Amino acid sequence: MASRLTVSIGQCSRKxxxxxxQDFYGACRPQGSELETKGIAVALADGIGSSDVSQVASQAAVTGFFEDYYATPEAWSVSNAAQRVIAATNSWLHAQTRRSQYRYDMDRGYVCTLSALVLKGTSAHLFHVGDSRIYRLQGSTLExxxxxxxxxxxxxxxxxARAMGGDERVEIDYQRVRIEPGDVFVLTTDGVHExxxxxxxxxxxxxxxxxxxxxxxxxxxxxxxxxxxxNLTVQVVRIDSVPEQAQPAEAVQNLIGLPFxxxxxxxxxxxxYRLQRQLHASARSHVYLAVEERTGERVALKTLATEMRDDPGQVERFLMEEWIAQRINHAHVAGARAPQQERHYLYTVMEFIEGRTLAQWMTDNPQPTLEAVRDIVEQVARGLQAFHRLEMVHRDLRPANVMIDQEGTAKLIDFGSTRVPGVLEMVPVVVDEGPLGTAAYSAPEYFLxxxxxxRSDIYSLGVITYQMLTGQLPYGTEVxxxxxxxxxxxxxxxxxxxYNPELPVWLDGVLRKALHPDPYRRYEALSxxxxxxxHPGREAYSQAPLPLVERDPVRFWQGMSLVLASAVVALLVLLFV
Structure with a gap:
C-alpha cells in the first residue's frame, strides 16, 4: 500500500x-492537493440513436462534469459536489432542447446517458443516469x-426511462463502495454490454x-x-494503491511535521511577529496578540497547548481551523492570515478581533432588548450560513466562540470542532467523535x-438566543x-x-421550533x-401540547398494548360465553 491513491486506466471508443x-468519454487524474481533496474522475456518456445532436450532449455531459466538479469547493463531499454538477448539466441540456427545433420531440434533442466514477481516499463514488454501466471485477467475477x-x-x-436532458430535473443513482488494491472497475456503453x-x-x-x-x-x-x-466505448480502471493510512489535507500535512x-x-x-500579550489560554490552545513586523498588522497567533501535543487528532484539528478559515471569506467569520515568511514551527495566524466575546457581552447586558438580540443572532446566522454553504457543520457554537468587535459586528471564531465532509472522505484522520463542543449548547442528537x-447548529443558535433573552438554558443540563x-x-x-414576562407570546413558538429535541422538527434553514x-408565522402562536407518542413513546406504546390486550380478552369472552 502507498500513501496516495494510484490507478491505471485503459480506454477505447469506436463508432x-x-x-x-455519439459516445464520449474521459478521465482526469489531478496532481497535488486536488488528488486528495477531489480524487480521480472517470466518466462516459452515450447519445441516443434517435437524435442527430446527442453526440453534443454526450460531450457536454462528460466535459462539463470534469470542469465543474473540480471547480467545486474542497470542503464539499463527493456526493454533494458531483450531484450538483450533474443536475446543472442536465438542466442546461434540457434547456438547449427547449430552445431548439426539437422542443416538441425530446427524443431527438440533447439527450444522453451518463456514468461517472470518482475515486477518493479508500472509496469509489458511482453516479449513474441511463443504461450505460459500471461493473466491478473482484477475483474472476464482474459484478x-x-x-x-x-x-x-x-x-x-x-x-x-431516465436520461440526461430528458427532463428539467434528473434522478441520479448514487452509491459509495470501498476500494482495495487490485479492484478493477469497467465502464461500458450499451453497444458493448448488450x-x-x-x-x-x-x-x-x-x-x-x-x-x-x-x-x-x-x-x-x-x-x-x-x-x-x-457505438462501442469501454473504460477499464485498476486500483493500484490506496492510502495506507488516513491522510489530512496536503496543506495540513505540510505543517504537521514542524516542531512545536x-x-x-x-x-x-x-x-x-512581535508578541505583545496573551489574549487567551485554555487546555487546548494559547492565543497571543502579535504584530507582523513587515506590515504592522495586528494578528492573533495561536499555539497548541502542551498537554495536546502528543495527540495527533488534536494537532490536526488545530491546523484544520486555519485550513477552514482560508476557505471562508465572510464578514461574520474570523479570517486566516498567511504568514509573511516560511514557518519553522507549528502555529496558526488568524485575524485579530478587538472586542469582547458574546459571553462577556451577555454579562455586560443582562437584560438586552429583543431588537439587540435579533441583531446579534442574525449576524451569527449569516456567519453560520457561510459554513453551511460549504457543507460544513460548526459543532461548537457557544457564546465564548462569538466575538463582538468595537463596531458591534459579530464574528465566529474557533473552528477546531468543525465537520468538513470533503476532508473526512479522504479517510477520516480524526475519528468523528460526536459532541466535541460544549454540552450545554450541543443538540440532543449528538448524545444519541x-x-x-x-440543524444541530440551528439548535445551538436557538440555545444562545434563549440564553441572551433569559439568562437561562432552555433545558438546563438535561440534554x-x-x-x-x-x-x-x-x-x-x-x-x-x-423569566421575562414582557417578551411577546409568539416568541415561544419560534424558539420551541428551533430548540425541538427532534432535528426533523426544527427549522430546515437558518434563514x-x-x-x-x-415575522412570526401562524404556528408560532400555537400552544398545543405535544401528543403523548412524542412526549413519552414508552408510555404511549404501553397504553396501546393495554388497549389491545383488553380487546383480545373481550373477544375471547364473547367467543366462549
Whole structure:
C-alpha cells in the first residue's frame, strides 16, 4: 500500500457500424492537493440513436462534469459536489432542447446517458443516469453495480426511462463502495454490454496483463465481432494503491511535521511577529496578540497547548481551523492570515478581533432588548450560513466562540470542532467523535447518534438566543443526560416569559421550533429561524401540547398494548360465553 491513491486506466471508443460516434468519454487524474481533496474522475456518456445532436450532449455531459466538479469547493463531499454538477448539466441540456427545433420531440434533442466514477481516499463514488454501466471485477467475477434505466416494451422495442436532458430535473443513482488494491472497475456503453457477457469481459481483463488500453480495445473488438450495431466505448480502471493510512489535507500535512514552538513569554519576537500579550489560554490552545513586523498588522497567533501535543487528532484539528478559515471569506467569520515568511514551527495566524466575546457581552447586558438580540443572532446566522454553504457543520457554537468587535459586528471564531465532509472522505484522520463542543449548547442528537447536521447548529443558535433573552438554558443540563429517544422526548421547553414576562407570546413558538429535541422538527434553514424572529408565522402562536407518542413513546406504546390486550380478552369472552 502507498500513501496516495494510484490507478491505471485503459480506454477505447469506436463508432462501429454507425456513421457518427455519439459516445464520449474521459478521465482526469489531478496532481497535488486536488488528488486528495477531489480524487480521480472517470466518466462516459452515450447519445441516443434517435437524435442527430446527442453526440453534443454526450460531450457536454462528460466535459462539463470534469470542469465543474473540480471547480467545486474542497470542503464539499463527493456526493454533494458531483450531484450538483450533474443536475446543472442536465438542466442546461434540457434547456438547449427547449430552445431548439426539437422542443416538441425530446427524443431527438440533447439527450444522453451518463456514468461517472470518482475515486477518493479508500472509496469509489458511482453516479449513474441511463443504461450505460459500471461493473466491478473482484477475483474472476464482474459484478454490475448500476441499474439500467430502460423500459422494455417488447423483445424488439425499449426506451430510456431516465436520461440526461430528458427532463428539467434528473434522478441520479448514487452509491459509495470501498476500494482495495487490485479492484478493477469497467465502464461500458450499451453497444458493448448488450453483445458481450460479463464473464467474457472478465476473462479478457484477467488475460490482458498490465496493458489496459489493449484490454479495452480487445473488448470493443469482440463486441463488434459479436454483432454490435451501435457505438462501442469501454473504460477499464485498476486500483493500484490506496492510502495506507488516513491522510489530512496536503496543506495540513505540510505543517504537521514542524516542531512545536518554545515557551512564549511576551513581549518577544517570534517568526517575524512581535508578541505583545496573551489574549487567551485554555487546555487546548494559547492565543497571543502579535504584530507582523513587515506590515504592522495586528494578528492573533495561536499555539497548541502542551498537554495536546502528543495527540495527533488534536494537532490536526488545530491546523484544520486555519485550513477552514482560508476557505471562508465572510464578514461574520474570523479570517486566516498567511504568514509573511516560511514557518519553522507549528502555529496558526488568524485575524485579530478587538472586542469582547458574546459571553462577556451577555454579562455586560443582562437584560438586552429583543431588537439587540435579533441583531446579534442574525449576524451569527449569516456567519453560520457561510459554513453551511460549504457543507460544513460548526459543532461548537457557544457564546465564548462569538466575538463582538468595537463596531458591534459579530464574528465566529474557533473552528477546531468543525465537520468538513470533503476532508473526512479522504479517510477520516480524526475519528468523528460526536459532541466535541460544549454540552450545554450541543443538540440532543449528538448524545444519541454522535453526529450532527446543519440543524444541530440551528439548535445551538436557538440555545444562545434563549440564553441572551433569559439568562437561562432552555433545558438546563438535561440534554447531555438524554441518552435515549424516550429521554430526549421527555425534555420540556420552558417559556421565555417565565423569566421575562414582557417578551411577546409568539416568541415561544419560534424558539420551541428551533430548540425541538427532534432535528426533523426544527427549522430546515437558518434563514427561516431569523425571519420568524421578526415575522412570526401562524404556528408560532400555537400552544398545543405535544401528543403523548412524542412526549413519552414508552408510555404511549404501553397504553396501546393495554388497549389491545383488553380487546383480545373481550373477544375471547364473547367467543366462549
Amino acid at each position: 462501429g457500424h454507425k456513421g457518427v460516434n 454490475q453495480l448500476t441499474e439500467d434505466h430502460r423500459i422494455r416494451v417488447s423483445p424488439e422495442e425499449s426506451h430510456l 453483445f458481450l457477457r460479463p464473464a467474457a469481459m472478465a476473462r479478457m481483463i484477467a488475460g490482458g496483463g498490465g496493458d489496459l488500453d489493449g484490454v479495452a480495445r480487445q473488448i470493443v473488438d469482440q463486441a463488434y465481432d459479436e454483432g454490435s450495431d451501435d 514552538p518554545p515557551v512564549l513569554d511576551p513581549p518577544v519576537i517570534f517568526e517575524g 447518534e454522535g453526529e450532527g447536521t446543519m 447531555a443526560k438524554a441518552r435515549s429517544r424516550s429521554a430526549m422526548h421527555r425534555l420540556r421547553y420552558q417559556s421565555v416569559r417565565l 427561516e429561524f431569523t425571519f420568524n424572529l421578526r
